[in-house]
Amino acid sequence: MIVTPQRMRFDQPLPLQSGAVLPSYELVYETYGTLDADRANAVLICHALNASHHVAGHHADASGQPIPKSEGWWHNMVGPGKPVDTNRFFVIGVNNIGSCFGSTGPTHVNPATGEPWGADFPVVTVEDWVHTQARLLDALGIERLAAVMGGSLGGMQTLGWTLQYPERVRHAVVVASAPNLTAENIAFNEVARRAIVTDPDFHGGHYLRHGTKPRRGLRIARMIGHITYLSDDVMNEKFGRQLKPLTDAVQAGAVDEAVRLAYRYTTQDVEFQIESYLRHQGDKFSDYFDANTYLLITRALDYFDPARAHDGHLSAALAAAQAEFLLISFSTDWRFSPARSREIVKALVDNRRQVSYAEIDAPHGHDAFLLDDPRYHAAVRAYFERRVAHSLSAGGRA
Amino acid sequence: MIVTPQRMRFDQPLPLQSGAVLPSYELVYETYGTLDADRANAVLICHALNASHHVAGHHADASGQPIPKSEGWWHNMVGPGKPVDTNRFFVIGVNNIGSCFGSTGPTHVNPATGEPWGADFPVVTVEDWVHTQARLLDALGIERLAAVMGGSLGGMQTLGWTLQYPERVRHAVVVASAPNLTAENIAFNEVARRAIVTDPDFHGGHYLRHGTKPRRGLRIARMIGHITYLSDDVMNEKFGRQLKPLTDAVQAGAVDEAVRLAYRYTTQDVEFQIESYLRHQGDKFSDYFDANTYLLITRALDYFDPARAHDGHLSAALAAAQAEFLLISFSTDWRFSPARSREIVKALVDNRRQVSYAEIDAPHGHDAFLLDDPRYHAAVRAYFERRVAHSLSAGGRA
Numbered sequence: 001m002i003v004t005p006q007r008m009r010f011d012q013p014l015p016l017q018s019g020a021v022l023p024s025y026e027l028v029y030e031t032y033g034t035l036d037a038d039r040a041n042a043v044l045i046c047h048a049l050n051a052s053h054h055v056a057g058h059h060a061d062a063s064g065q066p067i068p069k070s071e072g073w074w075h076n077m078v079g080p081g082k083p084v085d086t087n088r089f090f091v092i093g094v095n096n097i098g099s100c101f102g103s104t105g106p107t108h109v110n111p112a113t114g115e116p117w118g119a120d121f122p123v124v125t126v127e128d129w130v131h132t133q134a135r136l137l138d139a140l141g142i143e144r145l146a147a148v149m150g151g152s153l154g155g156m157q158t159l160g161w162t163l164q165y166p167e168r169v170r171h172a173v174v175v176a177s178a179p180n181l182t183a184e185n186i187a188f189n190e191v192a193r194r195a196i197v198t199d200p201d202f203h204g205g206h207y208l209r210h211g212t213k214p215r216r217g218l219r220i221a222r223m224i225g226h227i228t229y230l231s232d233d234v235m236n237e238k239f240g241r242q243l244k245p246l247t248d249a250v251q252a253g254a255v256d257e258a259v260r261l262a263y264r265y266t267t268q269d270v271e272f273q274i275e276s277y278l279r280h281q282g283d284k285f286s287d288y289f290d291a292n293t294y295l296l297i298t299r300a301l302d303y304f305d306p307a308r309a310h311d312g313h314l315s316a317a318l319a320a321a322q323a324e325f326l327l328i329s330f331s332t333d334w335r336f337s338p339a340r341s342r343e344i345v346k347a348l349v350d351n352r353r354q355v356s357y358a359e360i361d362a363p364h365g366h367d368a369f370l371l372d373d374p375r376y377h378a379a380v381r382a383y384f385e386r387r388v389a390h391s392l393s394a395g396g397r398a
Numbered sequence: 399m400i401v402t403p404q405r406m407r408f409d410q411p412l413p414l415q416s417g418a419v420l421p422s423y424e425l426v427y428e429t430y431g432t433l434d435a436d437r438a439n440a441v442l443i444c445h446a447l448n449a450s451h452h453v454a455g456h457h458a459d460a461s462g463q464p465i466p467k468s469e470g471w472w473h474n475m476v477g478p479g480k481p482v483d484t485n486r487f488f489v490i491g492v493n494n495i496g497s498c499f500g501s502t503g504p505t506h507v508n509p510a511t512g513e514p515w516g517a518d519f520p521v522v523t524v525e526d527w528v529h530t531q532a533r534l535l536d537a538l539g540i541e542r543l544a545a546v547m548g549g550s551l552g553g554m555q556t557l558g559w560t561l562q563y564p565e566r567v568r569h570a571v572v573v574a575s576a577p578n579l580t581a582e583n584i585a586f587n588e589v590a591r592r593a594i595v596t597d598p599d600f601h602g603g604h605y606l607r608h609g610t611k612p613r614r615g616l617r618i619a620r621m622i623g624h625i626t627y628l629s630d631d632v633m634n635e636k637f638g639r640q641l642k643p644l645t646d647a648v649q650a651g652a653v654d655e656a657v658r659l660a661y662r663y664t665t666q667d668v669e670f671q672i673e674s675y676l677r678h679q680g681d682k683f684s685d686y687f688d689a690n691t692y693l694l695i696t697r698a699l700d701y702f703d704p705a706r707a708h709d710g711h712l713s714a715a716l717a718a719a720q721a722e723f724l725l726i727s728f729s730t731d732w733r734f735s736p737a738r739s740r741e742i743v744k745a746l747v748d749n750r751r752q753v754s755y756a757e758i759d760a761p762h763g764h765d766a767f768l769l770d771d772p773r774y775h776a777a778v779r780a781y782f783e784r785r786v787a788h789s790l791s792a793g794g795r796a
Contacts, residue, residue: 018663123663183633183672184625190673191621194680197666198614200598205666216596220618223589227582235581241703263701265416265521267693268595268603272700274581275588282592295665302670303661305639334732 001057001079001086002066003030005102010135020122023111027136028102029053029094032078033086035142040392042142043089044133045074046150046157049225049297050289052101055093056086076372083381088389089146094133098124098296106292107208119205119292126153126160126304133157134165147388148323149173151369152336153297156304159344162321163306171388172323173380176333176369178340179314179347180305185335188228189298192221196291205292214291219282221294226281231332231365239274314347324354326383328369328376331359335366356383399455399477399484400464401428403500408533418520421509425534426500427451427492430476431484433540438790440540441487442531443472444548444555447623447695448687450499453491454484474770481779486787487544492531496522496694504690505606517603517690524551524558524702531555532563545786546721547571549767550734551695554702557742560719561704569786570721571778574731574767576738577712577745578703583733586626587696590619594689603690612689617680619692624679629730629763637672712745722752724781726774728766729759754781 005028014022030053035042045055056078058066078084078091095103098121106121113120137145148169150158155177162172181189196202196217203210227235243263263271270276310316325348329341338359348355358379362368368376403426412420428451433440443453454476456464476482476489493501496519504519511518535543546567548556553575560570579587594600594615601608625633641661661669668674708714723746727739736757746753756777760766766774 018661020663119665123665180639182630183637183639183670184628184630186639186670187621187625187633187672187676190670190676191618191625193665194621194677195593195618198617219596220589220593223585223592224622227585227589230582232580232582235585239581241578241581241584241706263416265418265697267517267521267591267690267697272581272584272588274585278585278588279592292665299663299665308639 001032002060002064003032003054003057003072004060005030005053007102008136008139010132014128014132016122017125017127018123022097022104022122025097025104025132027094027097027104027132029092029136030055030057030072031093032056032091033089035090035140036392038392039142040144040146041089042137042140042145043084043091043147043149043388044137044145044161045078045084045091045093046129046133046148046154047073047093047096047099048150048152048154049294049301050285051154052099053093053095053103054101055091056082073370077377077380083377084149084384089384092136092140094136096124096129097132098293098300100290100293105290106205106296107290116208117292118208121292121296123299124296125300126156127164129157129300130160130164133161134168137168144168144170146392147171147173147384149175150177151175152177152366153301153304156301159306160304162323162325163317166320166322169323170391171326171383172321173326173328173383174341174344175328176330176336176341176366177327177344178336179307179343181302186302188224189302192224193295193298195220195224196294202291205295207291213286215286218286218289218291218294219279222282222285222289223278226278228335229366231334231363233332233363234365234367235274237363239272239277242273244270244273244276314343315350318344318347318353319351321348321351321353324387326356326358326380326387328358328360328379330364330366330368330376331361332363333366333368356387399430400458400462401430401452401455401470402458403428403451405500406534406537408530412526412530414520415523415525416521420495420502420520423495423502423530425492425495425502425530427490427534428453428455428470429491430454430489431487433488433538434790436790437540438542438544439487440535440538440543441482441489441545441547441786442535442543442559443476443482443489443491444527444531444546444552445471445491445494445497446548446550446552447692447699448683449552450497451491451493451501452499453489454480471768475775475778481775482547482782483779487782490534490538492534494522494527495530496691496698498688498691503688504603504694505688514606515690516606519690519694521697522694523698524554525562527555527698528558528562531559532566535566541566543567544790545569545571545782547573548575549573550575550764551699551702554699557704558702560721560723561715564718564720567721568789569724569781570719571724571726571781572739572742573726574728574734574739574764575725575742576734577705577741579700584700586622587700590622591693591696593618593622594692600689603693605689611684613684616684616687616689616692617677620680620683620687621676624676626733627764629732629761631730631761632763632765633672635761637670637675640671642668642671642674712741713748716742716745716751717749719746719749719751722785724754724756724778724785726756726758726767726777728762728764728774729757730761731764731766733764754785
């Protein structure tokens with residue numbers, strides 16, 4: 001499935017939750033499948049911290065050939081014959097503003113100054129993102145979504161949709177998410193932000209002007225984040241206490257087994273396999289991710305809290321939702337534990353909403369929402385086939 | 399209880415596990431209570447990452463008055479009438495080499511160069527520390543310890559004692575510890591080390607020569623560590639999602655409640671209480687702790703693994719131990735979970751050793767080993783009164 005990103009410009013100023021106004025912006029988005037005549041089969045996919053509009057399919061090179069390894073971040077979930085079947089649904093992926101994969105964000109030029117926004121890019125929230133996504137749907141002529149779906153922060157946007165545009169969402173699929181962040185969640189975000197902000201190459205967020213990039217901070221931020229996405233079990237299974245092997249030439253017999261397996265007694269070098277893996281993850285991330293984007297998106301995570309305006313009562317907050325829900329959590333996810341999903345389930349049940357809930361016993365921690373566990377995918381597939389599609393064939397237009 | 403640190407010099411070269419040799423070194427230590435005529439009532443306390451020889455009591459100012467807030471790090475555990483009762487036992491606290499609280503370490507002058515050791519200080523292990531502690535006891539004329547006790551990394555030293563000097567230890571009290579680190583434990587140590595090492599003020603570990611200090615890295619390291627010491631529960635209870643209040647003047651009525659409780663929509667400033675707390679912890683730590691010490695001590699944590707020389711079989715590794723054990727773990731400790739202590743208990747039971755085990759249902763995470771939970775302290779007190787003291791009155795000298 002070859003896909004091409006599209007770009008849409010919005011010149012009407014966008015009032016933000018913070019009180020600031022974004023004078024204009026552009027959204028990059030991709031669509032997969034075909035919008036039916038009723039315009040009723042659209043499914044919006046909301047992305048999390050380190051993802052974009054490129055949800056599924058491949059990009060093509062100049063000759064139209066699929067670029068290897070260019071599949072979208074949820075390629076195992078969305079596509080022809082996949083759990084979210086693009087033979088049946090018109091799926092839309094949008095890159096959120098403030099991000100760094102094409103939509104207006106801190107690396108873009110601020111029209112008022114002619115310089116990149118940098119640290120001056122306004123703080124954005126889940127609520128703001130949902131409004132921008134709704135405007136895109138207006139432009140595409142889609143009044144009502146068959147479903148909104150997302151994992152992690154994408155799940156928060158999904159929940160936000162059901163509260164901000166209750167009549168525009170038939171089904172909400174919320175995966176590995178939570179009604180807000182705990183103190184521990186905020187703590188990890190804050191350490192990552194401090195690593196970035198205190199990097200001398202950050203220059204108060206104006207690193208683009210200085211021609212620098214706070215790579216040290218981005219690497220640390222990514223390493224921290226990565227540890228929280230994995231589970232203790234999967235890290236032990238994948239890495240355990242294994243040492244990083246010496247180079248291949250050395251391994252190929254030139255060095256005795258005891259030496260190869262010995263500690264090297266260093267403090268600054270890689271010795272354990274897990275160290276090598278984390279450093280690699282940090283290096284890769286620091287190549288492509290934008291530091292101000294990292295700050296903006298983790299803040300959006302921190303702020304999301306629908307119950308806050310209801311004195312902490314989630315049931316009161318979710319009374320506005322009309323959608324039918326599917327929630328999924330993973331047993332070893334310690335970032336957004338199953339208990340957090342169950343809070344949402346309970347609040348929906350309190351409001352007599354229709355909700356399905358699956359707690360998948362998977363070893364992969366928070367990362368599991370991106371992987372292809374068969375029970376997880378079967379639950380999503382069944383929901384889309386029996387509940388989401390059912391709404392369509394029942395001709396359920398308002 | 400006023401105490402004064404003492405210093406002892408060791409001129410005999412110390413062969414280290416790494417193969418290097420430390421030509422000479424000094425140990426700073428404190429003692430509490432009185433060594434009995436048999437020299438049989440000595441209890442050695444081993445410290446963890448962020449602690450020292452100053453286990454209990456207060457230091458005195460020039461006029462002999464106790465300095466306020468100068469109590470030792472285990473002041474609630476050790477002292478007259480405390481669970482480790484200095485009216486009965488002669489308790490010794492030693493600062494390990496490589497640390498930064500007085501014993502020879504990276505901030506000390508390398509006699510070979512006349513410059514501070516810095517990054518050239520040799521890598522040290524739990525095994526090395528136990529040997530230096532044994533030499534101190536030799537100098538104090540103590541052949542056999544009534545007990546060795548420690549929490550976390552101190553617990554690892556305690557376990558190490560029973561394997562390296564099986565006949566010198568009657569009782570081993572191992573609190574909130576583990577037989578080795580998991581991949582996740584190593585991962586957190588590695589991120590902290592990378593934050594320090596990549597701080598431009600680290601200068602490859604030779605920051606003392608440059609007159610700098612990698613404070614950014616130390617702050618990040620401390621923040622990360624701190625999150626892992628606390629439990630999700632205690633963080634939610636203590637901080638939750640509370641915002642840091644605006645200044646007192648503002649709070650005292652000048653600003654309306656809604657404003658005071660509102661998000662401020664910033665990305666680089668403190669907004670949540672937990673952020674303020676963590677930044678403060680990081681700032682304090684970066685004032686007094688040495689960066690090379692942080693690298694050395696986390697490496698010692700990474701390396702400790704008695705089962706490693708036995709193909710991963712802890713039961714085989716613990717066959718050498720002759721001591722009687724008390725192990726204690728805390729239910730919400732996710733850094734060294736109760737399961738880790740149970741591995742040690744099982745291995746001891748496999749070897750038909752006498753072992754007592756208490757798993758304390760405490761909310762405070764790994765930090766609990768330093769706090770005064772009544773059931774925890776009662777368990778330690780009972781063990782010292784009934785088991786450790788019993789060995790003494792039974793006149794059990796070899």
